Amino acid sequence: MKISLTKNAGHCFGVKAAIQKAFETVRRERQPVFTLGPIIHNPQVVRSLEKEGVKAVKNLSEIPKGVIIIRSHGVSPQVIATAQARGLKVVDATCPFVQRAHQLARQLVESGYDLIILGDFAHPEVEGIVGTVQGRATVVSGASEILDLPEKKSYGLIAQTTQTLENLQQVASALLTRTRTLKVLNTICNATTDLQKQTRLLAQAVDLMLVVGGRNSANTTRLAVICQEAGVPVYHIETADEIQPGWLQGVKHAGVTAGTSTPEEVIKEIMERLKNMTDAG
Ligand code: SF4
Incomplete structure (x- = not known):
């Protein structure tokens, strides 16, 4: 059996930097050091951070004192303000691509545009962007929702940085039925688009795809959908x-492909296991 792995599978630059920051911190x-939610959607990495003393909490109220690390997804400015008001030290590991999305969202709202965010309403990255414009945004997940606007x-x-270009194009095209002036700022992250492209190409050439990554990871789930x-x-x-x-x-x-939250060791282990299974069979 031939086994192929997508190029660039695994940790993207933003996730790598956040993990490194957590270990350094x-x-x-x-x-005491905490992260607001797991630093990435990967149980193995979260466990190794726990061993070093980094605890993931769901809510700021769970932290009496210490340091809070903001994940690569980012948070709303309100969350940072609350953490600082509670006397916590904030270490911001928000990915620069997500910071850019925050900045562009603010610019659009300040320039008088009605802001539409294409993404998953409940995803922390989207919550953060909505917070940065004080809720002055509508979140949609696809073109069909534009008809209600x-x-x-x-x-x-x-x-949202993990969206596909196709979805953004469809939503942009549908929005043109609702306005004569549309400004589209592509905030999709290249790491995600490249990986999605490679995954699609590989899925078209093989008999089976293994998608590796946390089941709660939006970008890994998206890769599984692309393969389907x-x-x-x-x-x-x-x-x-x-x-x-x-x-x-x-x-x-x-x-084999892997989401941006998958450590290299896990991918390596999977490639070796597949090879051993082939040799044994
Ligand atoms: S997928 Fe892109 S936006 Fe998200 S953390 Fe990685 S580099 Fe940043």
């Missing part, structure tokens, strides 16, 4: 132990 600080003088459109759309059997796994030999029966060429 806990080694430097003499006080009122006609406006001008709309401004940005996207290519019509290939796809399994979304977090570790090598989940691979079942039965999946590989009759498979001549298996493809």
Whole structure:
């Protein structure tokens, strides 16, 4: 069985930087260190940070004192203000691409555009962007939702960094039925688009795709959907132990891709496991 891995699979630059910052912070600080939610959607990385003393909390109210690390997804300015008001030290590991989305959202609103954010309403990155414009935004997940919007003088459109270009194009095109002035600022992250493109190409060439990454990770789930759309059997796994030999029966060429929150070691282990299974079979 041939096994192919997408180029650039695994940790993107923003996630790598956030993890590094978390390790540096806990080694430097003499006080308790927390992250607001897991630093990335990868249980193995979260566990190794826990071993060093970084605890993930759901809410700021769970932290009596110490340091709070803001994840690469970012948060709203209100969350940072609340943390500072509680006397916590804030270490901001927001990815620069997400910071750019915040900045462009503010610019559009300040320039008088009605802001549309293409993304997942409940995703922390989108919550952060909505917060940065004090809620003056409408979040949509696709073009079908545009039909419910009122006609406006001008709309401004940005996207959650993990969105696909196709979805952004469809929403932009639908928005033109609601306004004569539309400003689209492409805030999709290249790391995500490149990986999605490579995943699509690989899925079209293989008999089976394994998508590696946290089940709660938006960008990994998106990769699984892309593989499904290519019509290939796809399994979304977090570790090598989940691979079942039965999946590989009759498979001549298996493809592997991994979300931006997947550590290199996990990918390496999966590639080795697949190779061993092939050698054994
Ligand atoms: S996927 Fe892109 S936007 Fe998200 S953390 Fe990685 S580099 Fe930043």
